[in-house]
Amino acid sequence: MSTPEQPQGGPKHSDARGPGRRRVQRSPRPTGEHGQPREHGQPREQRKPLEQRQGRERVPSELRAARAGAPRRRRTPEQIEARRAAVPTVRYPEELPVSQRKDEILAAIRDNQVVIVAGETGSGKTTQLPKICLELGRGVTGMIGHTQPRRLAARTVADRIAEELGTELGAAVGYQIRFGGSVGDQTLVKLMTDGILLAELTHDRMLSAYDTLIIDEAHERSLNIDLLLGVLKQLLARRGEHVTAQG
Ligand SMILES: Nc1ncnc2c1ncn2[C@@H]1O[C@H](COP(=O)(O)OP(=O)(O)OP(=O)(O)O)[C@@H](O)[C@H]1O
Numbered sequence: 272m273s274t275p276e277q278p279q280g281g282p283k284h285s286d287a288r289g290p291g292r293r294r295v296q297r298s299p300r301p302t303g304e305h306g307q308p309r310e311h312g313q314p315r316e317q318r319k320p321l322e323q324r325q326g327r328e329r330v331p332s333e334l335r336a337a338r339a340g341a342p343r344r345r346r347t348p349e350q351i352e353a354r355r356a357a358v359p360t361v362r363y364p365e366e367l368p369v370s371q372r373k374d375e376i377l378a379a380i381r382d383n384q385v386v387i388v389a390g391e392t393g394s395g396k397t398t399q400l401p402k403i404c405l406e407l408g409r410g411v412t413g414m415i416g417h418t419q420p421r422r423l424a425a426r427t428v429a430d431r432i433a434e435e436l437g438t439e440l441g442a443a444v445g446y447q448i449r450f451g452g453s454v455g456d457q458t459l460v461k462l463m464t465d466g467i468l469l470a471e472l473t474h475d476r477m478l479s480a481y482d483t484l485i486i487d488e489a490h491e492r493s494l495n496i497d498l499l500l501g502v503l504k505q506l507l508a509r510r511g512e513h514v515t516a517q518g
């Protein structure tokens with residue numbers, strides 16, 4: 272049989288490979304996510320990361336640590352009173368420049384929402400500012416959050432402040448880092464890495480666990496610190512409280 276478009280005696284196939292061969296339209300081979308061939312019989316679902324297959328989200332360890340340290344409930348008036356009663360007596364080493372100007376710094380923190388403290392290295396900014404905040408009554412309704420760029424510093428500074436206040440680490444003064452920490456219900460001053468505080472924003476956007484924040488080494492202007500300062504600037508308008516940055 273021939274059709275009107277195929278003149279008698281003409282080629283029956285336009286295929287360049289000659290008569291008798293037909294071009295077969297193949298369906299594309301099944302491929303994996305990155306274009307590699309999928310193994311025969313292996314369903315796509317099985318190659319997803321375990322967390323996704325089980326319906327769990329993948330959570331970075333810093334975020335997990337931040338969630339672990341998050342307050343689980345609002346404090347009752349009795350609990351707040353217990354925290355107030357547990358504030359240790361604050362004493363300052365006389366020889367430190369920050370101690371000598373303590374009243375001035377205390378008034379600045381009391382009267383301003385944001386205070387920037389600059390001073391010589393070793394003048395007592397890191398170790399004495401949280402104590403000045405405690406003397407002002409901060410740390411009771413919410414904690415005094417004190418960030419450090421490095422994990423080791425978060426731990427050693429917490430140790431040092433706890434020692435100066437005559438308390439155990441994990442009681443009035445605690446710390447939290449990516450791979451551990453020691454923070455309890457009675458913790459008034461919490462040392463942490465700036466990464467932890469950033470991660471806490473994901474579940475506590477108002478940072479309501481804190482009534483005061485000290486962003487230490489703010490002059491380093493790392494990505495974490497810049498992000499935090501940006502977020503805190505926005506939070507200041509929504510919360511009428513206090514941030515201390517120090518370099
Ligand atoms: N763990 C510690 N053991 C002994 N002395 C310490 C400890 N931590 C701090 N000090 C001392 O306390 C004083 C105040 O230190 P602090 O870290 O508060 O100073 P700083 O003003 O924050 O300094 P920097 O600008 O270097 O951060 C310093 O003399 C310091 O040597």
Ligand SMILES: [Mg+2]
Pocket residue numbers: 396397398487
């Ligand atoms: Mg310091």
